[in-house]
Amino acid sequence: MPLFVAAALAGSLQFDSYWSLDEIYDYMDELQATYPGFAEVESMGQSEEGRIIRGLRITNEEHLGQEALPVIFVTAGKHARNWITMMSAVNLMHELLDHYEDNRAIVDNIEWFIIPVSNPDGYEFSRTPGNRDWVKNRRVNPGSDCLGVHIQRNFDFNWGLGLSTSDDPCADDYRGPAGDSEEETKTIQFATDIFRRLQQAAVSISGGTVQPMITFPLSSNNEIFRGNFRDQIGVANLMTEAIWSSTGRRYTVSSDNAAVGFVSGTINDYSLAVDNIPFFYTIRTGNGPVTPWVFPEDQINRIADEVFAGIVALANYIADLPLPGQSQID
Numbered sequence: 001m002p003l004f005v006a007a008a009l010a011g012s013l014q015f016d017s018y019w020s021l022d023e024i025y026d027y028m029d030e031l032q033a034t035y036p037g038f039a040e041v042e043s044m045g046q047s048e049e050g051r052i053i054r055g056l057r058i059t060n061e062e063h064l065g066q067e068a069l070p071v072i073f074v075t076a077g078k079h080a081r082n083w084i085t086m087m088s089a090v091n092l093m094h095e096l097l098d099h100y101e102d103n104r105a106i107v108d109n110i111e112w113f114i115i116p117v118s119n120p121d122g123y124e125f126s127r128t129p130g131n132r133d134w135v136k137n138r139r140v141n142p143g144s145d146c147l148g149v150h151i152q153r154n155f156d157f158n159w160g161l162g163l164s165t166s167d168d169p170c171a172d173d174y175r176g177p178a179g180d181s182e183e184e185t186k187t188i189q190f191a192t193d194i195f196r197r198l199q200q201a202a203v204s205i206s207g208g209t210v211q212p213m214i215t216f217p218l219s220s221n222n223e224i225f226r227g228n229f230r231d232q233i234g235v236a237n238l239m240t241e242a243i244w245s246s247t248g249r250r251y252t253v254s255s256d257n258a259a260v261g262f263v264s265g266t267i268n269d270y271s272l273a274v275d276n277i278p279f280f281y282t283i284r285t286g287n288g289p290v291t292p293w294v295f296p297e298d299q300i301n302r303i304a305d306e307v308f309a310g311i312v313a314l315a316n317y318i319a320d321l322p323l324p325g326q327s328q329i330d
Helices: 003-010 021-034 061-066 083-098 104-108 120-126 183-194 229-247 256-260 267-273 297-319
Strands: 039-046 052-058 071-076 111-115 199-206 213-216 252-255 279-284
Touching: 021 039, 021 052, 021 083, 021 120, 039 183, 052 083, 052 183, 071 083, 071 183, 071 297, 083 104, 083 111, 083 120, 083 199, 083 297, 104 297, 111 183, 183 267, 199 267, 199 297, 213 229, 213 256, 229 252, 229 279, 229 297, 252 256, 267 279, 279 297
Parallel strands: 071 111, 071 199, 199 279, 213 252
Antiparallel strands: 039 052, 052 111, 213 279
C-alpha cells in the first residue's frame, strides 16, 4: 500500500507535496478497494495524449438502492497550473470516505461524482521543468507550432463570443477551433449531461481572483436563467460563513462576471444554461504569494480545508431539498 494512502487510512491526510497524476489515480484506486459499496472509479474519457480522465463516484449503495439521491458534481484541474485545486479535490474524496463517520449525512444522502484532474495532459506538462505556468491542454493545432486549448474557454455554450478568449492558438486563452472540440471538454460535458435530471449542484474548484471567493454564473452575460437567484446567493453565503467558522478565512460572494469579467465558453454557463443545474459554484482559492496560481506546499492543507468546509455547507443544504425524477446512473 502506498505510504500516502496508509497515512490517509490511519487518520487525517496531511499533504506535504503536490501529487503526480499517477499518485492521484493510485489513491482513487485505493479508495475504491478500501470502501466497496461507497467508492467506484469511472474512466470517463481519454485525453489528446492518451491519458484516461477519471472520476470517483461516491455514494452509499445501500441508500441509493432505496431511492434516488441528489447529485453533486465536482471538477478541478481544468487550468493545468492550478495544482492547489486538484489537491483540494483529493482532500474532498479523503474526507468523505476516510472520515465517513464525520460526514455520514452527506455521504448517505448525496451521490457524489468528482473529477480531480480534468486536464491530465496539461497538468503533467506543467510539472516538467520550465513549464510551471502552462494552463491549456496539449492539443496539436493544425497549421500552428503552438499547442493547446484552454478548457475553460471551450464549452459549448456562448462559445466563441470573444469574451476573454482568443482565436490565436499561441494564446493562453485560445478557445479551440469549435465549441466542445476537446476531449477534456467532452468528458466533463458528458458527465454533466448524464446526471442532468438529478444533479442539484456542481462545484468547480478554481482560482482567478485576487481574494478568495465563491462565485456563480453567468460568466458570459448578465442574464439570469433561473428563478432561484436569491437562493443561489443565500447558499453561497452559507458556504462562506462555513469557511469562516471552520478555518477563519474570509471568502466573499460574487457573480462570475463581476469577479473575473465576462468570459465565454465556460463549464459554469454550460451547466446552468444547457443542463439547468440549480446550484453551480466556483470556489476560487485566491492568489498564491508568488504567482496567482502557485501556492507553497505548506499551504495545501489550509486551502484544502477551506474548500472542503464550503462544499460541506452546500451539501448539507442540497441533502434537505426535495428531489424530482429518478436516477439515470446504473
